[in-house]
Amino acid sequence: MIISTIGSHSALQLLYGAKQEKLKTKVYCLEGKEALYRRYPVAGEIITLSSYEDLLNLKPERDEIFIPHGTLITALGEKISEIPFKIFGNREGMIWEMQRKKNIKLLENAGIRTPKTFSPNEIKSLSIVKFPGAKGGAGYFLCSSSDEFEEKLSEILSSKTITEEDAKTTQIQEYITGVTMYPHYFHSLIYDRVEMLGIDRRYETNADALGRLSQNQTAINPSYKVVGNQPLIARESLLPQILDYGDRLITASQKLFPPGLIGPFCIEMAITPEEIVAFEFTSRIVAGTSLYISGSPYSKFLFGDEMSMARRIARELKMAMGQKRLEEFLS
Amino acid sequence: MIISTIGSHSALQLLYGAKQEKLKTKVYCLEGKEALYRRYPVAGEIITLSSYEDLLNLKPERDEIFIPHGTLITALGEKISEIPFKIFGNREGMIWEMQRKKNIKLLENAGIRTPKTFSPNEIKSLSIVKFPGAKGGAGYFLCSSSDEFEEKLSEILSSKTITEEDAKTTQIQEYITGVTMYPHYFHSLIYDRVEMLGIDRRYETNADALGRLSQNQTAINPSYKVVGNQPLIARESLLPQILDYGDRLITASQKLFPPGLIGPFCIEMAITPEEIVAFEFTSRIVAGTSLYISGSPYSKFLFGDEMSMARRIARELKMAMGQKRLEEFLS
Amino acid sequence: MIISTIGSHSALQLLYGAKQEKLKTKVYCLEGKEALYRRYPVAGEIITLSSYEDLLNLKPERDEIFIPHGTLITALGEKISEIPFKIFGNREGMIWEMQRKKNIKLLENAGIRTPKTFSPNEIKSLSIVKFPGAKGGAGYFLCSSSDEFEEKLSEILSSKTITEEDAKTTQIQEYITGVTMYPHYFHSLIYDRVEMLGIDRRYETNADALGRLSQNQTAINPSYKVVGNQPLIARESLLPQILDYGDRLITASQKLFPPGLIGPFCIEMAITPEEIVAFEFTSRIVAGTSLYISGSPYSKFLFGDEMSMARRIARELKMAMGQKRLEEFLS
Incomplete structure (x- = not known):
């Protein structure tokens, strides 16, 4: 059995853990990211990718099992279902995670x-405002009233931290x-x-x-x-x-x-x-x-x-x- | 020798440590709390109690040594001195701890x-106000002056977080x-x-x-x-x-x-x-x-x-x- | 080989690590500080010093290697270059560290x-003010404008936390x-x-x-x-x-x-x-x-x-x- 994963997130651990169990290991790295997996010598084999999308066109080895982690989800999104690897776990679960x-x-x-969610005019206590549409969770802010919400939203829009488009995905959640x-x-x-x-x-x-x-x-x-x-x-x-x-x-x-x-x-x-x-x-x-x-x-x-x-x-x-x-x- | 304790606080550790030293282990659990000590299999024997007061009427085994911990103190208070077990440590110390x-x-x-203690009219710097009489340390607040103390005390009384009775046990301590x-x-x-x-x-x-x-x-x-x-x-x-x-x-x-x-x-x-x-x-x-x-x-x-x-x-x-x-x- | 160091900072670790590698160990302690290295028995030999300056006049053993740490730098400053020991590492590096x-x-x-540095009239964002001349980093404060800087500086001078002399070494750094x-x-x-x-x-x-x-x-x-x-x-x-x-x-x-x-x-x-x-x-x-x-x-x-x-x-x-x-x- 060969345990493989992509070089990021928890790859050092995944490869080392497989080695402890005497399994073979392989890591797929973006070009320029291989060095880490040489410095900590936990990978049996290092494969260079020019982009994570390359994974969709690779031919895995017969007894290779791919362990997914957070970077895979960020990098491929729902294309995860097209990866031609045997993946440990349920791919469907990853779709449920990312939506x-x-x-x-x-x-x-x-x-x-789970935290309660509010519409803008319902805000009466400390709440966190998120923009799932924006890159990397940009623009998150806290507010305690509808007025404060409107004020901070205009502020953040005029600072161009988020776009009008992002603002359409606004999600307001009870701050725990x-x-x-x-x-x-x-x-x-x-x-x-x-x-x-x-x-x-x-x-x-x-x-x-x-x-x-x-x-x-x-x-x-x-x-x-x-x-x-x-x-x-x-x-x-x-x-x-x-x-x-x-x-x-x-x-x-x-x-x-x-x-x-x-x-x-x-x-x-x-x-x-x-x-x-x-x-x-x-x-x-x-x-x-x-x-x-x-x-x-x-x-x-x-x-x-x-x-x-x-x-x-x-x-x-x-x-x-x-x-x-x-x-x-x-x- | 059998090491026993009640199932909470540091019981997983206590039982595991005894096992490492090749001693027998036993845990007394409230009804419904046994599952944890099955999922982490550290107990040689699990005894179910309907209440911690049951401990007062149990007949321990001849070579059983009971290790006390925080839950015992919370659950039994000064009745700890009546437990018919051989307890590791000095029971008197537990009385000194809880008063x-x-x-x-x-x-x-x-x-x-130790921190200085103040009466309400002596508060001149950041202080923490506690109500030892109240359940689970409810109502703690910080204040920096006698006026702020009076104001916050009325507030907390009118919010019913503590009772007039609890307020009689007020303890004001230098905030470190x-x-x-x-x-x-x-x-x-x-x-x-x-x-x-x-x-x-x-x-x-x-x-x-x-x-x-x-x-x-x-x-x-x-x-x-x-x-x-x-x-x-x-x-x-x-x-x-x-x-x-x-x-x-x-x-x-x-x-x-x-x-x-x-x-x-x-x-x-x-x-x-x-x-x-x-x-x-x-x-x-x-x-x-x-x-x-x-x-x-x-x-x-x-x-x-x-x-x-x-x-x-x-x-x-x-x-x-x-x-x-x-x-x-x-x- | 004998590994030696002074009794403070990371000495317990240094001596224990040397012991794990089967090397002999020695610790130089200020009078009254020996007890710690008896309670955690990691030192092969304990030598008492009346002051760290004594190190300058000691005759090390032939195969003794001294491991420097933070206390050495604080205690001896640039006199570090005069220590008659074989020191692990480059003494010059320690001089570069301390200046x-x-x-x-x-x-x-x-x-x-690295953080940007400002002169008092350039402060426009959150900055940290340090006085390298003052003892043990006393008087550090944060400010966000030149006015706030002047105000807090007078305050701290009048409180005698730092002296006019210390104030001459003022260093203003971008707060990260x-x-x-x-x-x-x-x-x-x-x-x-x-x-x-x-x-x-x-x-x-x-x-x-x-x-x-x-x-x-x-x-x-x-x-x-x-x-x-x-x-x-x-x-x-x-x-x-x-x-x-x-x-x-x-x-x-x-x-x-x-x-x-x-x-x-x-x-x-x-x-x-x-x-x-x-x-x-x-x-x-x-x-x-x-x-x-x-x-x-x-x-x-x-x-x-x-x-x-x-x-x-x-x-x-x-x-x-x-x-x-x-x-x-x-x-």
Whole structure:
């Protein structure tokens, strides 16, 4: 078996985890991006692509299994369904991840609390305004009333941060004043269970820099570009609900797009003093799992040895092959 | 020897650590809370309780040693002294932990700097107002003057967050604008020393979410519900004072309630640019220790192998048994 | 070979790492500071100094190699060049580190983006004002205009936090509203490469405490005393630039002070949504490396086993000795 992926996001982990399980590895890199995978020597083979679209025309090796991650989704969007590779997991899940309405629909079908959404004239409490149409989430702002919304929207339009076109995709969401938590789940078909293997919080610029400013500084609008991850454990009494959210998401996914989510997934959460609120789900490995190359406190309870998410994937695939069930895991 | 505890707080760690030391394990769970201890298979035996008060009427096994933690204290309060189990550590220490005045008294007797307390008409600088009588620390607020205090108190009373009765327990404390740090100490009778095995910071909602808001948002009162923990190391030049605080606390505890604190304890600290200020102490394992299932940087220096606080407890008990000194460690 | 250092900063790690590589260890401690190195038993030998200046008059052992760290630089300043020890790394690099102008010059020569500097009448956006002449970075403040600068400067002068003399060293820098990141580099002569072995963020008081305050509290000026470190990983797509910064710094250092930087170094960064900005470089081990006594996610990819920065140093020195190239590594 050869484990392959594209060179970005969590590729170092994915390749290293496969190596730990004695599998062969291959990484597809954009031209100029190969160096990282030479400096950290985790790839058995490095293939150079001139663009990610090349993936659509490649002929994979017979026993090659491709592990998708966030960069694949950003790079190919819905063309993901045309990739001529055997992909670990359910491609349909990735489509549900990338379409905002489907993403929320899955959470709601799972009975998971999500933020309320408002129309411009309904804003009465702290809300976050997003423009899914704009590039890279540009122009996000916070406001607490309809007047403040109108004022800030004109401001941001006149600054050309977003276009009139982008403004048509405006989405107004209840701002959850809670701390974020990103549990790393793994749906194992081999063991027929959902495992929770680690938790991180995302380190976002400039949002995570604002708290270090004195309160009397010029107001700065937060932005939320993820540039890193920090390790975290959850209060033990929260774990039952966190695990329950994972179970529910799997059950709902099996109804909405059978056979549902397979392998790694994430539910992005904020925790307030009263409740756990989910923003979105992710249908594949998240980058924060790379904190736990040597295992996390949670993976330790389950596996004892050093079990990263990547190694967990490789282990599952090896067992699937041993049981001649590999086809169930691929799409 | 059988290590037992109740299913919450740091139970996963406690059971896993005991298993690492080849001891038998048992967990007492509230009805409906057993699933977590099946999903992470760390318990040799799971006993279901209909309420924590059941613990008062159970007949422990002959060689069973019960490890107390935070949930036990919250659930049973001073009834802790009636539990028919052999408990690791000094029950008297738990009484000193849970009574706010005794808690501060121990710190003061140890010569450790604690926050100043004020009466309402003495408030001249940033202060935090607490209502120990209210449920779960509800109603905490910050203020900087006596006028602001009166204003916010009426506000919070009229919002029914606290009752007139709660308001009688008002406690006003100097607000320490410093970063928090929670060292995990272990008082070993076997080695006659205080070890510092790891440090965490608590991840609190919504306090740790406020810094991500732009400064011009509606003011939000911070709340301090702990929902997780983050790993941390201290500047090496702070370690002598951190260790000294631990030593002093043990010495003071031996005078105030002999034989004093035994095993794991914590001193909750905030560090300002000028000094280390302690808020309270904890007489038993704290949940942040669960970050270090595979050991922390500090435990590594002492033990080399993977030494969590839970495993440290199990190791100490095994050595105590080997030296036929077990009775000294129990109460 | 005997590895020695002074007892502070990252000494516990340095001694432990040398021990892991089966080298002898020695620590020089100020009187009264020895206890820490007895409690964590990592030192083969403890030598007491009455002041760090004693180092200038000591006679090192024949095969003793001294590992410099931050405390050495603070304690001895430019007298570092007179120490009669064989020091691991390039002493000249330490001089470049400690002189603010040289520090920035190296970064600029490496083509690395640094914050802009302003004169008082040029301030138009959020800026940070520093007084390198003042003790321990006292008096730092933020301002957004020339008027605000003048106002705050008089305030701070009249409060005697800084002197008129200190005010002559005023340095005004663009404030980078980005999250901080401190990659731990190692320039290996043995492998002729720059390795990136881990990343931390510094935990600073009171800056990292301000975000937990409600926005309507009295304004508090941030201070930046480092009291700890928190683990972090970077988004994988940032790694190429982070590694490139490391490569460039080495190349520039080889031109400016041949043979350039050797062994561990750091580039202190803030990451905004748009770019990576470097504040300064460090020519030797940074304290944040002590997070990774058991290895980091990045060191794992390179070495598999538990490779701290300290152990990496010891390993390099052992290999240098094996290849009879030790002199190249010392100064």
